[in-house]
Amino acid sequence: MEPPSAPAHRGHGHWQRLLLAVSLLTFWNPPTTVQLTIESVPSKAAEGKDVILLVHNLPGRLVGFGWYKGDRVDSSQQIATYVIGRQVIIPGPVYSGRETIYPNGSLLFQNVTQKDTGYYTLRVIKTTLLTEVGMGQLRVYHSVAQPSIQASNTIVTEYKDAVVLTCLTRDAGISIQWFFNNQSLWLTERMKLSQDNSTLTIDPVRREDAGDYQCEVSNPVSSSKSDLITLAVSCE
Numbered sequence: 001m002e003p004p005s006a007p008a009h010r011g012h013g014h015w016q017r018l019l020l021a022v023s024l025l026t027f028w029n030p031p032t033t034v035q036l037t038i039e040s041v042p043s044k045a046a047e048g049k050d051v052i053l054l055v056h057n058l059p060g061r062l063v064g065f066g067w068y069k070g071d072r073v074d075s076s077q078q079i080a081t082y083v084i085g086r087q088v089i090i091p092g093p094v095y096s097g098r099e100t101i102y103p104n105g106s107l108l109f110q111n112v113t114q115k116d117t118g119y120y121t122l123r124v125i126k127t128t129l130l131t132e133v134g135m136g137q138l139r140v141y142h143s144v145a146q147p148s149i150q151a152s153n154t155i156v157t158e159y160k161d162a163v164v165l166t167c168l169t170r171d172a173g174i175s176i177q178w179f180f181n182n183q184s185l186w187l188t189e190r191m192k193l194s195q196d197n198s199t200l201t202i203d204p205v206r207r208e209d210a211g212d213y214q215c216e217v218s219n220p221v222s223s224s225k226s227d228l229i230t231l232a233v234s235c236e
Contacts, residue, residue: 035057035134036055036057036058036059036122036132036133037055037056037057037134037136038053038055038056038120038122038134038135038136039054039056040052040053040054040136040137040138040139041053041054044139044141044220044221045112045139045140045141045221046141046142046143046221046222047112047114047140047141047143048112048113049111049112050108050109050110050112051108051109051112051116051140052106052107052108052109053067053107053108053109053122053136054106055104055105055106055122055134058105059124059126059132061126061128062084062124062125063083063084063085063125063126063127063129064081064082064083064084064125065082065101065105065122065123065124065125066078066079066080066082066092066122067080067092067101067107067120067121067122068121068122068123069094069120069121070118070120070121071119071121072121073123073133075092076093077092077093078092078093078094078095079091079092079094079095079099079107079120080092080095080099080101082101082103082105084103087103089101098110098111098112105122105124112138112140113140114140114142116140117138117139117140118137119135119136119137119138120135120136120137120138121133121134121135122135122136141173141219141220142171142219142222143221143222144169144171144174144217144218144219144222144224145171145224146224146225146226146227147168147169147216147217147225147226148168148226149167149168149213149214149215149226149227149229150165151163151164151165151166151229151231152164154229154231155232155234156205156232156233156234157205157234157235157236158204158205158207158233158234158235158236159205159236160236161205162201162202162203162204162205163201163202163205163231164199164201165199165213165215165229165231166198167197167198167199167200167217167226169198169217171219173219174217174218174219175197175217175218175219176196176198176215176216177197177215177218178193178213178214178215178216179213179214179215179216179225180212181211181212182212182214185200185213190202190203190204190205200213207233207235209231209233210231210232210233211230211231212228212229212231213228213229213230213231214226214227214228214229
């Protein structure tokens, strides 16, 4: 007769095998494919500066690669092709002479303009003749011009008058901030800004509103302040 402890012994061995299988599954992960990615450096560029589309996770064993303007591989929008074996760059239809392709696949733009803004596609060709595609984006901004301030009146009477200050700029896609006596303006219950911050209304004015006002326009790469405008407040 089999001893009573035998089934327990077999069960113990069964759990040991399960634990071993779980441990193996925990510490073994199937290899994953690292995706080709493209990063713009800097991420936001000013006109006239240099920008590089930096390639990450470039696969090995390549024949060459080609860059295209746009979000897909289009031969009519090819910038250039780089042949690795010969280490030469073959210009494409949209090559401007400002682009340089490096052996690591990265693409340098010199003296960028706003027309360079957009998506760019990289196609890499492996020795197996299989291809892989990655896409990046380039954002180019102009430097903002100095704004000016227009006032409905610069000499007003306390508790009687209202004043409207307007920040005038010819730039689009900008942010506007107001300053009072060289400090960021702290809005009171008598002050109101328009939706785009371009107009500041003070109604009614009080003597503590007297002083120097400025507006500043900015975009991701530049900023500029207006000249000072002085508001004088008299007592009735």
